[in-house]
Amino acid sequence: MASLDPVLDKDGVRLTVDEAIATVTLTNPAKRNAQSPGLWRALTEAGRALPGSVRVVVLRAEGQSFSAGLDRQMFTPEGIEGEPTFIDLARSGDAELDATIAGYQEAFTWWRQSDIVSVAAVQGHAIGAGFQLALACDLRVVADDVQFAMRETSLGLVPDLTGTHPLVGLVGYARALEICVTGRFVGAEEAVTTGLANIAVSRDQLDETVRDLATALLAAPRDAVIETKALLRGAQERTYEAQRAAERAAQARRLRDLAGVGE
Numbered sequence: 001m002a003s004l005d006p007v008l009d010k011d012g013v014r015l016t017v018d019e020a021i022a023t024v025t026l027t028n029p030a031k032r033n034a035q036s037p038g039l040w041r042a043l044t045e046a047g048r049a050l051p052g053s054v055r056v057v058v059l060r061a062e063g064q065s066f067s068a069g070l071d072r073q074m075f076t077p078e079g080i081e082g083e084p085t086f087i088d089l090a091r092s093g094d095a096e097l098d099a100t101i102a103g104y105q106e107a108f109t110w111w112r113q114s115d116i117v118s119v120a121a122v123q124g125h126a127i128g129a130g131f132q133l134a135l136a137c138d139l140r141v142v143a144d145d146v147q148f149a150m151r152e153t154s155l156g157l158v159p160d161l162t163g164t165h166p167l168v169g170l171v172g173y174a175r176a177l178e179i180c181v182t183g184r185f186v187g188a189e190e191a192v193t194t195g196l197a198n199i200a201v202s203r204d205q206l207d208e209t210v211r212d213l214a215t216a217l218l219a220a221p222r223d224a225v226i227e228t229k230a231l232l233r234g235a236q237e238r239t240y241e242a243q244r245a246a247e248r249a250a251q252a253r254r255l256r257d258l259a260g261v262g263e
Helices: 039-048 086-091 094-112 129-136 163-169 173-182 187-194 204-219 222-235 238-258
Strands: 006-011 013-020 023-026 056-061 117-122 126-128 139-143 145-151 199-201
Touching: 006 039, 013 039, 023 039, 039 094, 056 204, 086 094, 094 129, 117 129, 117 204, 126 129, 129 145, 129 163, 139 187, 139 204, 163 173, 187 199, 199 204, 222 238
Parallel strands: 023 056, 056 117, 117 139, 126 145, 139 199
Antiparallel strands: 006 013, 013 023
């Protein structure tokens, strides 16, 4: 990726912007980009810091692994300094616990907003929270050494960082259940076959492939991309007739806009 002055660089997250393309990089390879509440706050801040000119956001990671999941310190009695431990969370009231988890989830939600297209470049391990972060993006390009796994259930927890909805949407209920409950690895070939990944390439081609994809995503007019993304994202929740009506309404807006005719 091009060397640019970062808009944000903190807690294992760096954001750079090159005109219409923003790049969010996980920058703690020594810990395999393990995730913590501090990293989640930085990811949320990165989303809020995006200039309005950005149309494509690339998510990538330094080192051998995309993200090995939760920082293991979170599982210790001491936890991470300045952050609530799992015991603290368990002892908090329902409203407080719900608000805390909702705050963590914010790091995973903005990637699918309608005015951007997000692309995850995933290499090596993407486990638990790492898998869910990749799932938060619209598209995934993976290296041929990728290893996805959802290990939360094996630890007595559940995936709670917004990954369950896209996982079921991509691979279906039965396979999603099997992946989550067994905690097994999903490699590059299966990821592409099942729709978890758009394409798999060799490790040394990953960044170049993602750059080419980001450039291709900029070819269509922005407003048409926004309308198309909104149509596709809502398709699963709409009936066939409701989707037809949504298509008509979106096309009417596009035609009027192109013709310069107000509604």
